Amino acid sequence: MERGQMCQRHRDHVGVTTFHVVKKWKTWTAAQQHCRDNFTDLATIDDMTEIEKLKRVIQDVGAEGRVWIGLRQGRWKWSLADGENEAEFWNWDTDRGQPTPRAGLDCGCISNAGKWHDCYCSVLRQSICYNGPNSTPPYVLVEEKKNWADAQRYCRDKYTDLASVRNQAANDKIYTDILSGLAYNPFPWIGLFREWEWSDGSSSSFRNWASGQPSYYSSSHSPCVVMRSSGLWNDESCDSRRYFVCYEALPVVEVVSPQPPLYSGDEVTLRCDIPRYAGQHQYVWLKDNNTVPGETSQTITITLPGQYQCHRQRGGSSVAPYISKPLDIKYQALPNATVEVVSPQSPFYSGDEVTLKCNITQYTDWRYGWFKDGSQIPHKTGQIVTITLPLEAGQYQCDGLRKARPHQSYVSKSTTIANQGHVKRTQMVRVEMEASDDMDMEDPDVQKAFLQQIGDRLKAKGFRGDVKLSWMKQPDGKVFHKKKNDKKKEKRDEF
Structure with a gap:
């Protein structure tokens, strides 16, 4: 009641x-x-x-x-722990009321009939050590009497541990090899114990x-x-x-990994920790005071900033849950990357070799990545790269990767490297030409013929074939003027 x-x-x-x-x-x-x-x-x-x-x-x-x-x-357990197999086999002497609930009888011993008893841990007894599965014999009787804790230390030091008896075959092996040959019933220690x-x-x-x-x-x-x-x-x-x-226990939200500072793009693992508590439960997660749907585990992975809280799920309890204090998750911006044109400066022309440099605002241990028209360029990992026009014209970006955090930078904005065509240069040259008195130097056909001859000579000397030649008219509208010369025998026109 x-x-x-x-x-x-x-x-x-x-x-x-x-x-x-x-x-x-x-x-x-x-x-x-x-x-x-x-x-x-x-x-x-x-x-x-x-x-x-x-x-x-x-x-x-x-x-x-x-x-x-x-x-x-x-609960009773074995000194040599084996996880889930702890309680699969028991061989207590139930005919004699074993095990008893009495305090102090917290260590296990074994009769010469192979039955288990609870015994006072402080009593001095012989002990059975386990020597490993590949040893012959696997179980060893230690005749020197010790209390249970000292017997455990001795077996762990000299062999593997006190004997764990997890199946009937092991129990039979101990009986056959050791217990059946004992002249009296010493109840030696095995690795069984319980504690508060x-x-x-x-x-x-x-x-x-x-x-x-x-x-x-x-x-x-x-x-x-x-x-x-x-x-x-x-x-x-x-x-x-x-x-x-x-x-x-007031739950506490903790960052498991990575440790702050946190950077944009990080996948952050949070854990809802209940101090002292080692049990298993479902959990409720909140972000900015709103329940996070579908998240009931003790740990969650997030990518968005915000204030995160948690509490243990209680089912139908009418008692209001203890909710953790909010943990404010903030992300720092990644370092910025920019593409710098080192040389030559724009505009760019066919045949130019353009040198680009990737500048990142923080740190110096970057491995650089380069992108052309949105696709990464293989094998270009240096801070400085050189491209040739017009074949490599395009939109260029870069970023950085490093082993330490932050592991990456932002990808830079695009920088356009465009070919503007051939270099256009204008050069004025004074030419002296010899002509007979009856040649009309202002005749367009005559001028065209002279330009053809000059062009042929320039090509012969290695000039490019796209050089364009033209005559420049003087203020009076003429191209040529006779040159005054003291030597009357020589008549020359100049333009």
Whole structure:
């Protein structure tokens, strides 16, 4: 029967967690479920500071007596861990009531019949070490007596570990090779043990046992832990009904990778971290106070700036969730790239070799990329490139890549390198020509003939064939004028 229902939030808690004292009479397992449905979990306590604060809040809400906290006797497991295969095979001596729930009997030993027993960890016993699958024999009896912890250290130092017995074949091997030959029943150690565990999976080793605790011997069920109004702890049957203490951890949004500063285009991985809590849940993510659809994992990958928050998904709980403080994700602009024309300066003509340079605003360890008309140019990775007109005319861009962050720059704007045709030059040359007195130098046909002769001579000397020649008229409209000369025998016209 639930004789009272009250939830008290303790907001002076160190860090980002809050204690909640729930005045409902529940077994430890039912209390655990209530805490997980409505908060984070049954309370994990890390130090005496938390003990003192929790004592005050329990007194304030009138829940004095004994209240459940999140500690209970843990599951049996092997010293040589094997993940998912931990609980596939058990060979307890059930005819003798093994294993018992009594506190202190937290280490495993084996009878000469091959049956397992829970034993006091401090007792000195022989031990069975495991020497690896390829060793002959794989199991070794160490006759020197040690407590369980010392036997574990010895086996790990000299062999592999204390023996793990995960199937019937291994159990039979130990019986055949070792146990069947023993003249008496020494109950040697194997690698089985259990320890007190926190409901939320925390690794906190803090304990505040009352004198003579843990000492629960009578129940057929594994013991759980209550805290008294004095702050001291007792073990008690998990089936007892008690008030209980939950805690709520304020989630924290963390950047997993890459580490700031963040740059435009980065794929950023965020994690919703609940301090202390090691359980698995679905999560709710928010961006700028709006739920991010479809994201229920503990980690998400984003590419957009904004304020991100998270909380643990609670299903049908009526208690408002603890939402993390917003994490403001901002992106810095990438370095800018520009294409500089080094030489020659525009306009460009056929035959020109144009030198381009890629300038990037920050850093110097770039590997450069060049693009022509939107396509990357293979094998051009230097800061400076040279192109030849007219074959390589086009729209040129560049960017940069580097190993360190930022890994890239923006791609530059396009720079047009266009061929303007051949170089056009005008040069005026004075020509002296000899002609007979009866030749009309102003006759257009005569002038054309002379231009043809001059053009032929220029070609013979290596000038380009596209040179255009023309006569320049004087102010009086004539091209030629007779040159005055003291030597009367020579008649010359000039233009």
